[in-house]
Amino acid sequence: MSTSLPGDSANKDQAREPLRLMLLTHSYWPEHSPPQRRWSSLTREFQRAGWKVDVVTPVAHYPNGRRDLPRRQAGYAFGTQTGPHGEKIRRVPYLRHLGKSPVARLIDQLFSAILSVPVGLGGKKPDAILATAPSLPTLATGYVLSRLRKVPLIVEMRDAWPDLARDARLVQGSVKSVVERAVDFVQHRADLVVTVTEGFAETLRSRGLRNVATVSNGLDLRSVPFLDPPAEDRDVFHALYLGNHGKSQRLDIVIRASALLGDGFHLTLVGTGTNRQQLVKLARELKAPVSFYPSLHGSAVLEKYREADTCIVSLRDDWKSFETTVPSKTYEVLAVGRHVTAIVKGEAKRIIEEAQGGDVVPANPEAVASLWRELATDRKRLTAGQSGREWVRDHADYAELAHHYMDQIACLISRRKPVPSTERVS
Known part of the structure; x- marks a missing residue:
């Protein structure tokens, strides 16, 4: 169900310490989408464990490329909402488009990702920033914010990018595209890369990544x-x-x-x-x-x-x-x-x-x-x-998956914390 990282057992006690996580995602409640279903469930469990989750996401406009819900549900650009589990949701603007156009969706995601940077600089400093793909501009936003706020970056790859881009012929030729290079750049500089399948985790490890864990998709x-x-x-x-x-x-x-x-x-x-x-x-x-x-x-x-x-x-x-x-x-x-x-x-x-x-x-x-x-x-x-x-109960129930995820994040943060001066070895 998940792959442990070095130091997990030694840091088991810290894994239950409540932390603050900033989640960057292109789709969230009240939309109905794969990232919404995954992260609404995980956020509920994080909040129940005492964690604080701050979500930065566009005004709800999936899947039609426009706001179909009342503003009080979809949210206001640069406004703040309280989510269904007590999480804080900060909304950014989007570009209205026809939901069927991949190019229009990419431009919309890029627009929202850029505006997520100033929004992500506001509020309390998180212990870590998590950016979830396949919205690739979101990964770049996560990288920029993690450097500006000086906190660890967690990249969640819910699809096999950049491999999927080649298979779909979104990029062609033997030379890596700009997209491939950008994804590779962020993956190699993230403090933790999370995949939803063991197979893709092994693929990334074969490319030299060592900070890879798996937290599969699932359901409640x-x-x-x-x-x-x-x-x-x-x-x-x-x-x-x-x-x-x-x-x-x-x-x-x-x-x-x-x-x-x-x-x-x-x-x-x-x-x-x-x-x-x-x-x-x-x-x-x-x-x-x-x-x-x-x-x-x-x-x-x-x-x-x-x-x-x-x-x-x-x-x-x-x-x-x-x-x-x-x-x-x-x-x-x-x-x-x-x-x-x-x-x-x-x-x-x-x-x-x-x-x-x-x-x-x-x-x-x-x-x-x-x-x-x-x-x-x-x-x-x-x-x-x-x-x-x-099988789902043993491997894909979000009530359990969330605790594995929290363990991975908490262990990452505990390794990044500086040792107090009284404990330094002279």
Whole structure:
């Protein structure tokens, strides 16, 4: 679940000392996004342990690139809010844009990151600054603020940057791009780099980084119910995907699989993303039995899980960086007890197999269609049991992950503190 750093055992007592942490993130409460879900949960546990968390983040405008919530919820530019767990949230301005444009999002993030510097210089001095990616400008802000405030910098890499940029052909050529050099620069100068997978942590260590720890993604297990298995007698087989509709997921594969199966099968895709319109068009052209829904939350998500026979976890197999990537929805699907159709490799594949949560299948429509045909014929295989939920309890419950994170931060800070003069060796 996490990788210990040297000195952890010797500093166990200090790991519970309340500290003040400044969190820099491009998305936070009340938005619904992967960094929001992760850090709202972690912040709750930090605050419960007596820590103080100061969040510097833009006015809430995800995912549409504009403020859709009332100001009292979304926050005011350069204003301060009290978060749901007692944390202090300081808001910075953003640039209104169309949420579907990657370039516009990058410019928006760069704009907010620059304005986060003066905001981050205000307030009480933190014991450490934590900047979370994949908003790469946020990493630069963290580096600048850590130097100006003279406190340790923690860089959290939730995606495999800069490897992902090469796989996605955001950068090309044999010479490192400016983006790659910037990420590499910050990673090597951070006091601690936190990854969400062990695989990417090993990748960074192979590049010479020694100050690397892993605190995986997860969920609040207490808030996720375990559902009854699907009915054994059912006329239509239902497959469900919840999450981003982008290049990374290759959802065209499951649409083509559903088209091969036709009557008696139905695919439901829930979410938004840059490829959504193309996927809708593909489903229409193939006359595939597919329904599309916008992003859902709370009870609406649970209802979709109840309707599903299997849930899809998918990452394209031709990007090497995804061998060390685990889709965050993996933990939720395992926790609710639904069978997983896993179109993944590497660490994500290992987790599904360890948790005995479903079937791993190659990334091609014929293989997916064949699996679903088998599952529809032998529906007893859809009863995933408690093994997936037990795996999440042991490895991915934020109530426990937060304490491992606090241990890592506290040990880092204790090593950075100067030795009092009375204890110096002459």
